[in-house]
Amino acid sequence: MRFAAPQKTQSVRAEQIILFRASSQIFAISSASVQEVRSVDSLAGAASEINEASLPKVRHALHRGDRHLYAVNAPLHFGLRPSPAALIFLLRKSRVALLVDGIEKMTTMTRLQALPGAFCHEERMWYRGVTVLEQNVIPVVAPDGFLTPDELAHLDMITSQPPSVVEIEQPGANA
Numbered sequence: 001m002r003f004a005a006p007q008k009t010q011s012v013r014a015e016q017i018i019l020f021r022a023s024s025q026i027f028a029i030s031s032a033s034v035q036e037v038r039s040v041d042s043l044a045g046a047a048s049e050i051n052e053a054s055l056p057k058v059r060h061a062l063h064r065g066d067r068h069l070y071a072v073n074a075p076l077h078f079g080l081r082p083s084p085a086a087l088i089f090l091l092r093k094s095r096v097a098l099l100v101d102g103i104e105k106m107t108t109m110t111r112l113q114a115l116p117g118a119f120c121h122e123e124r125m126w127y128r129g130v131t132v133l134e135q136n137v138i139p140v141v142a143p144d145g146f147l148t149p150d151e152l153a154h155l156d157m158i159t160s161q162p163p164s165v166v167e168i169e170q171p172g173a174n175a
Helices: 149-160
Strands: 015-023 025-030 035-039 046-049 058-064 067-073 085-092 096-100 103-107 127-133 136-141
Touching: 015 096, 035 103, 046 096, 058 149, 067 149
Parallel strands: 025 136, 067 096
Antiparallel strands: 015 025, 015 103, 035 085, 046 058, 058 067, 085 096, 127 136
């Protein structure tokens, strides 16, 4: 007589996440991918302005070490109504800093589901998947989905150029 082998229970892999607000929407990001959370006020004077019409979601660059981090406005990235950012997430192993409205809470995610087929364009790069928390479906962002390698190269080219200097002739200077 043979007995059935005991079924192995699949261990639940929990992941700490940060629920954050961008405009009026809630998103999740792995807390392991966020190196630092700061107030946008603490960065005043440390950021240089970028005016690039082809990338309206990026308006500031932060100089950290020997490279630039680019501040991506989360509502603009996701195509939402613009809103004032209160916090900035400096992402780990990334050249992106994410401007968000605020943090809702930190919690644990035990299940990440694949994106539905309705996500069929560039948003497939933006998200790792979705999770369900308290009967709400929450998109889980991919930290490397905010700027493409081409966008980073373009921003690097813009920030490496010295600012243009316009000389204004003083009246009577050539006398």
